Amino acid sequence: MIALEKRPEPSRLLAMGTPLIAVIVTMIAGGLLFAALGKNPFEAIRTIFWDPLFGEYAFYYRPQLLVKGAPLVLIAIGLSLGFRAGIWNIGAEGQYTMGAICGAGVGLAFYPSESVLIFPAMVIAGALGGWAWAMIPALLKVKFGTNEILVSLMLVYVAEQLLASMSLGLLKNPQGFGFPGSRNIAEWDAATSWIAQDYGMHWGVVAAMIAVIMAYVLLNRHILGFNIRLTGEAPRAARFAGVKPARLILFCLGMSGMLAGLAGLFEVAGPSGQVSIDFNVGYGFTAIIVAFLGRLHPVGILLAGLLMALTYIGGDIAESQMGLPAAAIQVFQGMLLFFLLALDLLTNYRVKFAVKGAA
Amino acid sequence: MTGTLLSIRGLTKAYPGVVANDSVSFDIQEGEVHALLGENGAGKSTLVKMIYGLVKPDSGTMTWQGDPFAPPEPRAARATGVAMVFQHFSLFDALNVAENVALGMENPPPMRDLATKIRSVSENYGLPLDPDRTVGDLSAGERQRVEIIRCLLQDPKLLIMDEPTSVLTPQEVEILFKTLNKLKSEGTAILYISHKLEEIRALCDHATILRLGKNVGTCIPAETTARDMAEMMVGDTLHTPTRSAKDGGAPVLEVRDLSLASANPFGTRLKNITFTVHAGEILGLGGVAGNGQDELLAALSGEARSGSDTITVKDAPVGHLGPNERRALGILAAPEERLGHAAAPDMSLSENALLTGAIRENLTKNGFVDWASTTSFAERIISAFDVRTPGPASAARSLSGGNLQKFVIGREVLQNPQVLIVNQPTWGVDAAAAAAIRQSLLDLAAEGAAIVVISQDLDELMEISDHFGALNEGRLSDIRPAIGLSIDEIGLMMGGADASEGAAA
Numbered sequence: 001m002i003a004l005e006k007r008p009e010p011s012r013l014l015a016m017g018t019p020l021i022a023v024i025v026t027m028i029a030g031g032l033l034f035a036a037l038g039k040n041p042f043e044a045i046r047t048i049f050w051d052p053l054f055g056e057y058a059f060y061y062r063p064q065l066l067v068k069g070a071p072l073v074l075i076a077i078g079l080s081l082g083f084r085a086g087i088w089n090i091g092a093e094g095q096y097t098m099g100a101i102c103g104a105g106v107g108l109a110f111y112p113s114e115s116v117l118i119f120p121a122m123v124i125a126g127a128l129g130g131w132a133w134a135m136i137p138a139l140l141k142v143k144f145g146t147n148e149i150l151v152s153l154m155l156v157y158v159a160e161q162l163l164a165s166m167s168l169g170l171l172k173n174p175q176g177f178g179f180p181g182s183r184n185i186a187e188w189d190a191a192t193s194w195i196a197q198d199y200g201m202h203w204g205v206v207a208a209m210i211a212v213i214m215a216y217v218l219l220n221r222h223i224l225g226f227n228i229r230l231t232g233e234a235p236r237a238a239r240f241a242g243v244k245p246a247r248l249i250l251f252c253l254g255m256s257g258m259l260a261g262l263a264g265l266f267e268v269a270g271p272s273g274q275v276s277i278d279f280n281v282g283y284g285f286t287a288i289i290v291a292f293l294g295r296l297h298p299v300g301i302l303l304a305g306l307l308m309a310l311t312y313i314g315g316d317i318a319e320s321q322m323g324l325p326a327a328a329i330q331v332f333q334g335m336l337l338f339f340l341l342a343l344d345l346l347t348n349y350r351v352k353f354a355v356k357g358a359a
Numbered sequence: 360m361t362g363t364l365l366s367i368r369g370l371t372k373a374y375p376g377v378v379a380n381d382s383v384s385f386d387i388q389e390g391e392v393h394a395l396l397g398e399n400g401a402g403k404s405t406l407v408k409m410i411y412g413l414v415k416p417d418s419g420t421m422t423w424q425g426d427p428f429a430p431p432e433p434r435a436a437r438a439t440g441v442a443m444v445f446q447h448f449s450l451f452d453a454l455n456v457a458e459n460v461a462l463g464m465e466n467p468p469p470m471r472d473l474a475t476k477i478r479s480v481s482e483n484y485g486l487p488l489d490p491d492r493t494v495g496d497l498s499a500g501e502r503q504r505v506e507i508i509r510c511l512l513q514d515p516k517l518l519i520m521d522e523p524t525s526v527l528t529p530q531e532v533e534i535l536f537k538t539l540n541k542l543k544s545e546g547t548a549i550l551y552i553s554h555k556l557e558e559i560r561a562l563c564d565h566a567t568i569l570r571l572g573k574n575v576g577t578c579i580p581a582e583t584t585a586r587d588m589a590e591m592m593v594g595d596t597l598h599t600p601t602r603s604a605k606d607g608g609a610p611v612l613e614v615r616d617l618s619l620a621s622a623n624p625f626g627t628r629l630k631n632i633t634f635t636v637h638a639g640e641i642l643g644l645g646g647v648a649g650n651g652q653d654e655l656l657a658a659l660s661g662e663a664r665s666g667s668d669t670i671t672v673k674d675a676p677v678g679h680l681g682p683n684e685r686r687a688l689g690i691l692a693a694p695e696e697r698l699g700h701a702a703a704p705d706m707s708l709s710e711n712a713l714l715t716g717a718i719r720e721n722l723t724k725n726g727f728v729d730w731a732s733t734t735s736f737a738e739r740i741i742s743a744f745d746v747r748t749p750g751p752a753s754a755a756r757s758l759s760g761g762n763l764q765k766f767v768i769g770r771e772v773l774q775n776p777q778v779l780i781v782n783q784p785t786w787g788v789d790a791a792a793a794a795a796i797r798q799s800l801l802d803l804a805a806e807g808a809a810i811v812v813i814s815q816d817l818d819e820l821m822e823i824s825d826h827f828g829a830l831n832e833g834r835l836s837d838i839r840p841a842i843g844l845s846i847d848e849i850g851l852m853m854g855g856a857d858a859s860e861g862a863a864a
Contacts, residue, residue, distance in 0.1 A: 008754070009756075009757045010754070222726050223728055230706070230714065233704070234702075234704065236700045237699060237700055237702060240682060240692075240714075241682065241714045
């Protein structure tokens with residue numbers, strides 16, 4: 001018989017070790033899956049995890065890691081603050097889209113000026129756009145007690161409609177021969193978020209790094225971060241400690257909206273380049289997985305964001321080179337999350353094997 | 360009263376790092392009330408769990424009326440004739456009494472027959488209970504009756520009761536004792552676990568005393584003084600709290616006509632509560648659990664707000680202030696529920712020290728936490744209140760109940776409060792720790808603080824309070840000097856009768 005026994009204290013060793021074990025177990029289970037599909041499992045695993053970093057064409061894939069990882073990390077950091085406090089912003093995708101629309105809109109209003117103020121103005125507008133979009137569920141929750149999960153999620157679809165309308169109407173490139181989508185912002189020097197495109201460096205990468213550090217300091221050194229953690233772990237104790245729930249809701253949702261908005265702005269002004277109908281590709285939803293994969297810890301999120309980006313890039317390579325079905329790659333990514341969350345149990349519980357009937 | 364019902368020989372159970380029971384042996388005779396005495400962590404719970412089949416012993420044997428007895432699970436123990444009333448009730452608030460009873464039975468009869476059965480058992484044993492009432496509306500005493508009746512319907516030969524009187528009024532205790540005596544006269548043996556030595560002396564035929572998992576002695580309670588039993592339990596001479604006589608100081612905490620709805624749907628509404636506590640005074644508030652204790656603590660701590668003038672401290676209105684603003688003024692509180700309310704279970708002791716200490720101990724600078732000072736504050740609490748723990752980095756949930764309680768009370772006492780409100784300061788705490796906590800409250804009062812102690816332990820209240828009042832359905836009785844109050848008068852106050860009439864008669 002197998003029994004679970006609660007540990008008196010969470011194991012620190014396992015808290016650090018389980019993500020690594022989860023990756024290894026995923027490789028084994030994924031390998032079996034690929035073998036069942038008639039592919040060489042070792043080659044598949046190598047293609048996903050090794051080739052993007054050290055393979056023949058790594059010079060092309062490595063910058064992609066930053067490009068794909070930065071928005072994931074930036075959004076996930078914001079989400080993790082709320083998740084720590086039990087405030088569930090599921091609508092980062094919408095805030096990301098709104099940040100891109102607002103930021104790009106402010107920038108394009110000044111086209112083709114080359115003023116140095118344009119990019120900072122776009123950054124502020126992007127942050128405000130995401131923030132304001134997140135304030136809708138926040139204020140509704142504080143004032144009327146609505147469920148922020150539903151409201152923020154539904155606002156994603158509203159934002160998508162707005163995005164479509166913008167790329168077909170207001171922000172459409174006047175010199176675009178009628179094609180939907182805005183001017184290319186990335187090729188406009190005053191507005192681009194690229195720092196060094198060949199290396200995948202753009203301001204979003206910088207912002208993600210700053211966000212990781214700020215979140216770490218906030219959670220570990222600041223009373224506000226303490227209150228966030230306290231609210232998540234023991235809501236009654238938080239009220240006893242004088243935490244005002246409404247203020248926390250406004251802060252957490254506002255902060256996550258702002259970071260998602262920034263991620264959208266950096267994306268639209270760099271890697272994506274323009275506001276278009278299919279601008280949003282699901283970073284806001286994947287970031288939820290990244291936040292949990294990183295255990296809502298800033299450093300964990302940084303690593304999880306890079307790992308997630310790696311499996312996306314590696315998955316693409318495996319799809320095109322080995323002919324693995326896209327669904328198999330998705331199952332593989334799902335396994336990773338599954339094993340991580342399952343093994344997470346071990347930090348708080350220990351497994352006891354007891355022989356049945358022993359006195 | 361003939362043979363041995365249950366004989367326990369050399370029972371041993373070890374958990375990682377601790378031996379809960381170390382070859383414990385004793386016998387329970389048929390039809391006797393046998394007391395199991397011991398401090399928290401002495402191994403009483405583990406022992407009864409082994410009898411009830413919840414835990415398997417590592418070694419040792421039990422014999423039931425001469426036959427080997429090793430229940431692999433509670434169902435087997437119940438089939439043999441063991442029934443148990445737990446300290447924490449396992450009842451569903453939203454279901455009625457009969458439904459709750461049915462949930463605990465192997466083969467429940469149809470609801471109507473069950474209701475009839477419940478009625479007849481409740482009349483037989485003098486436990487008034489209506490099977491159709493919703494459990495959420497019952498008092499703690501009535502809930503306990505549900506649990507007892509659930510057990511009695513199985514015709515047990517051995518009834519185990521874990522701290523049954525901790526939630527009862529003196530009158531309810533009397534009813535319970537009558538029931539237990541009736542059961543005993545019918546030949547049912549009772550294993551009675553309690554801290555309350557006077558009760559054990561009144562009720563039990565034999566007592567087995569556990570300390571650190573070992574059987575350290577047996578006695579006949581009626582022939583042993585409470586003090587001797589306590590010292591066997593603790594293994595040391597007991598330090599009784601000392602009070603120094605003092606004259607009444609200036610009024611500090613005044614509550615005027617406080618009425619407040621509860622945040623909890625099954626909670627109690629506070630109605631027109633009025634009292635004054637002077638500097639250096641301890642006001643003891645008794646009452647059965649669920650009569651507004653939690654709500655009163657919330658109203659005084661600032662978790663629930665009221666009109667600004669309903670609560671004043673040194674003439675400054677504070678009713679509209681939140682917990683931290685009140686802390687800044689020196690109004691501190693320690694709620695009853697240690698894990699999850701007074702402390703965050705998964706956070707370290709340092710972090711828990713920050714939880715209420717941030718303001719008065721200046722543990723933050725511009726919002727940034729000064730972890731060095733916070734840790735040293737936690738260390739101060741640990742050493743001043745003898746909290747047994749590896750250190751301030753340990754998680755709160757790793758501490759035993761008594762140690763965490765010492766930490767929670769110590770955290771507030773060391774912040775030099777002007778007003779301190781505590782709810783159940785020694786609940787589930789062993790005798791030595793309880794004495795230390797009470798002494799610290801007395802010392803604090805001697806330094807001039809105004810203290811409100813809400814408790815269900817009447818002995819505790821009589822030991823430390825200067826004045827006494829009781830909560831009943833959200834109302835507060837008259838406040839009367841504690842010295843000279845009789846148990847009957849207290850019972851009337853707790854029952855909601857106007858106590859002054861009783862005194863005048």
